[in-house]
């Protein structure tokens with residue numbers, strides 16, 4: 001019986017990865033491009049295509065079931081036309097498009113997408129979500145494995161250390177932590193901060209009960225100077241990832257434009273998610289779905305910043321708070337946002353209706369009576385009117401509470417399952 005069981009199990013595993021094995025090698029194809037435009041237009045310009053040594057993603061879940069993100073790539077096998085991989089993501093460029101500056105200026109941002117390395121010629125299509133919320137094809141790249149300009153050179157090789165490793169990257173959520181503003185003498189501190197990161201992440205649900213489904217690794221890449229950039233204070237530091245406060249002139253928004261360095265450093269380990277830890281006490285961070293997250297390591301609020309930003313980067317959660325002057329109409333009120341924890345009520349049927357107890361009014365009054373229940377509360381996604389959130393408070397809203405709301409926990413769990421099965 002036992003051998004039959006093992007045989008059946010092996011059969012299931014084989015079936016699960018057969019698609020992957022037929023079309024992909026266990027490495028990554030990395031495509032760097034410039035994403036350029038203004039508030040209304042975007043264009044893709046190919047920069048570089050290279051091969052990275054690891055693929056950290058699932059080998060069974062190849063097609064994106066979520067539909068999250070402002071962008072999507074779709075990979076088709078050239079000869080059969082079959083869709084063999086897809087993935088949604090967001091970018092800093094898209095956020096910039098909603099700022100006042102993008103109405104006056106054209107800019108370009110370096111971006112990167114990674115996919116498992118196709119064995120055969122493949123067509124890679126790039127999609128941008130339009131104003132109505134639908135994906136429009138914007139760019140296409142024909143990959144040919146015999147193209148000798150696609151190089152496997154690793155530009156920035158640094159030692160990697162295990163923060164916690166629980167198994168095969170294809171069945172785990174793999175986080176690679178990159179240091180910014182740690183000098184070579186401070187890499188010991190970085191190691192300690194990585195342990196603290198893991199301790200923090202797994203003190204919040206649903207991460208705590210899924211701890212064994214995560215691998216976390218750190219890359220020991222030193223910076224020339226400690227700390228990072230604070231432009232409004234005239235502070236400029238020579239740090240390896242060039243993170244900076246005042247992104248889009250929002251003081252606490254700490255992000256990087258050094259996209260290619262980030263991708264080069266991350267390539268030292270298999271990963272699904274990039275997390276940048278900044279050696280800094282000033283309050284700040286940021287997170288972009290399926291791109292990267294940033295948090296400072298030394299602020300009193302670091303714990304909550306770390307999990308809040310990971311909510312964005314990993315699970316595509318939107319901000320449930322109100323008011324951020326740097327964004328102009330971030331969520332059009334006649335379109336249902338793709339974020340699982342926000343709604344404009346245009347298509348609430350696609351959201352968390354099933355989690356609302358019968359008798360709770362929709363929209364839900366933001367009163368003491370409904371403070372602890374899942375409902376539909378007006379105010380969220382930076383807007384006071386027309387955008388709704390699931391609860392009175394959540395870690396995606398303020399840091400007063402200590403928990404993700406039920407809707408956010410559910411969305412995080414679905415993403416963990418996608419990566420680890």
Ligand SMILES: [Zn+2]
Nearest residue numbers: 394396405408
């Ligand atoms: Zn929430």
